[in-house]
Amino acid sequence: MNKVSLLLIPALLTAARPGAAQGTVYMLAHMTHAPVTFGESVRKPSPAGVERVYIDRNGDIYPRSINIDAGRLRRAGDLETYYSQRGAQAEFDALKFGYGVTHREFRRAWSAVQDALADQVARSVDAPGPLVVLVHGFNSVAAGPGFAGLEARARDADSSVRFLEVYWDGHAGVLTGTAAAWARSRQNAPRVGETLYGILSRLGKRAPIRIVTHSLGGMVAVHAVWSGPYAGRGLPADLRVGMIVPAIAGKDFPARVQPVPAPSQRMVVVGQNEHDYAISKGGLGARYFGSTTLGRTREDFCTIASRTFQQGTRYTVHRLDFSGTPKVFMSLESHDVVHYARLDAARRLFYLLLRDNGSAAGTSCP
Template identity: 30%
Template sequence: MLWILIAGCARPVYYGWEASSNGATTGGDIARLYFDRNGNLYPGADAFLAVDNKRLAKAGADLQDYYQLPAARKEQAAQRLEYERLQAHYGVPLTPSNPADTSVNYPAWRRLQEAMLTQFIARFNQHLRTSRPEVLVVLVHGFNNEVGATRWYPALQREIRTNQFKGRRVQFLEVYWDGRTASGVGLLRIWKQAQATMYPVGLGLRRVLASLDPATPLYLFGHSTGAPLLSVALWNSTSVLGNAKGPRLRNQTYRALVKQPEYATPHAAQVRVAFVAPAMPSLHFMDFAHRTDATGKLFTQAAPDGYQRFVVGQNRHDIATGKGPLSATAFGSTTLGVRKAEYCGDGTTPPRIGVVPLLRQAGSRADTYLFNFTPGMAAAGKRPGHGILEFMADPVTFDHLLDAWLTAKPVAGADACP
């Protein structure tokens, strides 16, 4: 039985056609960003440049290889047209060549990615200044999300618009990333791949969040591996790596990149964070105070910030973060999704020292609340559930969590620590 659970292969998630319709649009109350497994942005929809998913599959789901590897003869005309449109839309020339030649091609690719990022940030900031939303809500899914399968984004948005922000203006930013996907027999096999991917994607998201108007209230929601991805984006989450160098981006490690000025951490005046079914250990919070200013300087104590609140939703029968018959620490620790002690702390050494004590040690004044969905989900027939729609099957607890995350109402239904 164990062999069956870990068998199977992970598959990349290709956002070519979806991003060509929705990517980097900023005209309404929902904006969307699409990242590949290396944190590369897909072109915006207004570039009218669809990424061909079949060609992307040949490139190993890497957008840099997709664009820079010379295409097959029958695809060369399409590739030339792509380059023309890229240069016209982003003002950056690109030519087909071997991406392994980093002295020439990597800088060219980085210039294109910088142009994409700069254009989106400028347009999104202008949109926020014009529309003046009360809050910006950022939604980040976890791994194993096929294209079009993130059905909880619109469901959660409807809930927020109907209840917490009824009749009020709210802006959403949906983040889509290649956290890999697999059928039931291959789920456990892709944990480490998803964990590796969340570092470059987290850094890409960090640059977006750090470039927003700090006066815009920033409310972030991470599900499953979307929770540690947000940790990677918001502070320099390196302790969880142990002695490992960590994933590489731009031919450097995550540890090295977070010390560079371009990866300064976000500094919004008002930040609230919700983690539901977080596939992570509390050890990520060991580095909560470790952030980078605009000069690349590392803060050694809690940096000035607007963190007001962290809320965590657990299902202690969660088959994904609990990993079924295996330990929740197998294939990477996901204990915060299932263990109360991982939130409250149990007085032991890492990795179970707890979100609450770690935030206190960092000098944070943020309120923290834990919501236990276990009884309500079991009563609704969703006992092993992991998905957001399954958590929403316990509407009372879910409403309490949203109120605690989004509003100033007195907090109800939270699970008290000893």
């Protein structure tokens, strides 16, 4: 492969969607990669049946009731830096007042505000019926269209579902900045996962939770459900996770998850596509530059099926073939979640997550 091809690979891996012109211009002006901030998006109303939570690179939740200076936030890169800057005291005082926080010392006050925001998000989705939590992947500055496609599939399986859309700083990059953005997003994902755990652990213990991720969103789910300081303790028993072409490896999971007490039975569904352009790094291979083999190889799937979710943990593990998206480069296929949502495999995914009563046997491995 020549040098020109190698330089083009990061550009081709870029997943920024149309309509993100401001973010793209900002990235080009800042060495082709930058944090993803949500100063403009956070005040937009959510559709009926959908709640949204926005999380920055530190795992901090955006307040949705307070105006944020989007330009200053982009320069700050995260919420804590934004509110701790000189000249932001009045804004932070208003934020504290809005959430009943009285601490004067910044760090204690910031922690209390974050606890209040997690409580607020949990209350907004704590209702009867299944909750589908959607988590996008790396380099996504406008995940809405992809979420909409997945939500349509979920409603086909169960019209009573509600949704929590998780928007997080998966970092964004164009051209040669894509590799740096990828590395930063892998650092951010565990912190976002711990925040998602904090929200879900506040829900009623019988709440049916279904987490559906795309790409590096799989790492967010791993740290929300199985890793992190709490290893998923305290989460609702009725929990199932579906990962569409997870841009992670089996080694990103703990060696063995905590067994679920009987009679609970949990489920993990892994959607793989060996032809996915991004997962295969443009043809270089899934093991390079941060392994993404779980989204591509049956071998990696069988590793987690037999090790992480081994017999006795009370997990059923399924593998689905998600190949068949449009070709984008030679035999390699699109990584876009909009295309994945249109596949019949997506219909099967939501059937397993929302309608299967435990009768479907997991995928067998040698």
